Amino acid sequence: MTDFLEIYGRQIAQAAGTHLYYVLLSVAIAFAVSLTLGILLSRAPRWANIILPLLSLFQTVPGIVFIGLLFLAIGIVPATIIIALAIYAIFPILKNTYVGIIEVDESYREAAKGCGMSALQALIRVELPLALPAIISGLRMSLVYTVSWAVLAAMIGLGGLGDLIFAGISSNNNALILAGALPAALMAILCSLGIDLLRGILIPRPLRRDVL
Numbered sequence: 001m002t003d004f005l006e007i008y009g010r011q012i013a014q015a016a017g018t019h020l021y022y023v024l025l026s027v028a029i030a031f032a033v034s035l036t037l038g039i040l041l042s043r044a045p046r047w048a049n050i051i052l053p054l055l056s057l058f059q060t061v062p063g064i065v066f067i068g069l070l071f072l073a074i075g076i077v078p079a080t081i082i083i084a085l086a087i088y089a090i091f092p093i094l095k096n097t098y099v100g101i102i103e104v105d106e107s108y109r110e111a112a113k114g115c116g117m118s119a120l121q122a123l124i125r126v127e128l129p130l131a132l133p134a135i136i137s138g139l140r141m142s143l144v145y146t147v148s149w150a151v152l153a154a155m156i157g158l159g160g161l162g163d164l165i166f167a168g169i170s171s172n173n174n175a176l177i178l179a180g181a182l183p184a185a186l187m188a189i190l191c192s193l194g195i196d197l198l199r200g201i202l203i204p205r206p207l208r209r210d211v212l
Contacts, residue, residue, distance in 0.1 A: 038097025096138025100131030
């Protein structure tokens, strides 16, 4: 193990840092877009019936195909992989945000209105807090998936842990494959645990529930 770290330790650290940068930035962008769009769609459910199925189609497009198309349009720049990952990361958060808001019991909205809250105040103080368990569940799903999707950055020479995995596959070097695969798996687990910790901090126990 010591020899393994001596040989690959620095390379793993650099690749993991690049990988994590892609994941966190793309998911942050996806979260901002999804939260905004989810709120808007909750006010226009007819549009949701059109937009959500269309966005779900992106989930069926192989990642390497989509990244390849962006590569042709943009070139070998970090924005290529970040845009691709952000688009893939949007759907789980958006769907859960939309579902979480529309499933808030109407009696809570009426109570907020009865207390003199504006529509914006009701959204911020009532609807979003009640929808938060669903939103965070979508965020966890998106974050964990993006850790695995980010491996594809190596296919167009943009680094990350995929560099080690693909180098190991091409050279039949199991150590290199493990040097990329194990940190990626550990990153996914830590991201999931981090979201669980955030969930425990933000959501009171009576409101906790998982929405897939």
